[in-house]
Amino acid sequence: MNLSLKDKVVLVTGANGFVGHHVARRLCQEGMRVRALVRRPESRAELDPLGAEVVLGELTDRGALEQAVRGAHFVVHCAATNTPDLAEARRVNAEATATLAEAALAAGCERFVHISTVAAYPLMNASGVVTEAAPLTTEGDAYAVTKADAERVLSAVAARGLRTVVLRPAVVLGVHPTSFWGTRFPQAIAAGQFPLVDGGEPTMGYLHISSLVEAVVRSLGVDEAVGQAFNLLDGHFRWREYTAFFSTGPLPAAAAEQVPGFLSFRGTFSTEKAQRVLGLAPKDTFASSMAEITSAPWQA
Template sequence: MRGKVALVTGANGFVGHYIVKRLCEEGMRVRALVRRPEARAELEAIGAETTLGEVTEKGAREEAVRGAQFVVHCAASASSELDEARRVNVDATAALAEAALAAGCERFVHISTIAAYQLRNREGVLDEAAPMEAQGDAYAVSKAEGEQALSAVAARGLPTVVLRPAAILGVHPTSFWGSVLPRTIAAGQLPLVDGGEAIMGYLHISTLVEAVVRSLRAGEAVGQAFNIVDGHFRWREYTAFFSTGALPAATADQVPAFMSFRGSFSTEKARRALGLAPRDNFASSMAEITGAP
């Protein structure tokens, strides 16, 4: 991969930043698509070239993908409005894939999510063939639809890999699980199902970064989707790091589907095709987030 051009979208965000850094370390020429001008200096300092623009803009997409052998698509919308979520997670994903196909891209790695599965009150072990979400939470529905849109382009010849990470733990100002959600918990505003007994998968950001690198290298990965998970926690175990009192109670139909899940996610496929072994690092990841010694 050394010397090849890799476009990373959403590069100014939590996941994108770490992926840009690692690909630069791998000796790739990394082109970072960023939304905010102030993010350019930090990315350029770690060796990336930057292109300013929105993934939803045709001109920005085409300029960014031109001459790139690889695309790692991290940009996403967490909007609670389905139309807005679809604009980024479905329409822009499909359009970027079309641009990559036209540009002769060698591989397109798409960062999806385990939230795209049907998770409400689900039990058992979910592998990559589990049903995808079709109604409810805008983020989950739009990410599932984004995968479908990407599959349509892949069927016409674009080599794709889909990664479905669980809760991504790590330190960054825009990290949902490391910065955004902890503030909601500390304010006593996060509702829990059955006192937090529901299950959530997790991984450290370094695991996802490693999965991206291996997805770019492994021929067996093309055309496949992979759960990327280090382990599982109960919601009460996670919220205990940030809560100062009892959190409000909720029923399963009052919260996003992933907050009522009671099963686990299979990692067998990622082990087999990517050689990616999960690591038991919940305690160390939370210590990193909270700054505990």
């Protein structure tokens, strides 16, 4: 680590969600002064015990964002929406990211860490090794398109002086009521509502939430990370291996053109850059992550 994080003020957006909550907790443990931006007052019950300062505000409210970044040394932008509504997804994922980045630049923030996704790459029927130099997608489902757009608008603000780090995690595994891969999709699979391409043979990357949180900490502290994007994953699985933990019968078949691109991906994601710059060694945690998820109380 090149930079001391203790006593630094960090704004964490989406701090009441799966990723944001784990990030806020770890940054509090690092001795940082965490300012948690959330939408609902009831989020205090989850965040106050961590020692975080809870700030209420909508991600789409420019005034709220400008106030939230005032005096912050860092921003970790975790908030996003997975709505299929393209206009709403663009408003939250892309336009609000631009507004937050502009506010961070104006406030003199030292570093802006943006949680993106490997879904921002064009993955439908793609194969081979995907590195961070690959182009970002311009078509597909609303989440993928608008997360790619968010990176583009962030890059434009970075060109004017904002020091950014972009993290592109694969499927994030872990326990939290709002976790897509630990709660929401398992419920859809159990209900027989999760489509598979070619019987679930396509591949996808995964990482445990602890690996993503570690990447955030290192992105804040390692000088060489500034201006870079990083693929983050611990390993790869086939979709049939993931769905087998939750399915109670056959799952519907789908063509690649009918579902988000990540469900037909047949390649791998390079982690060389994250290992070299951030010192993040992949962990073989698929089995233990799935055991953690399947034993969560809301899966019973």
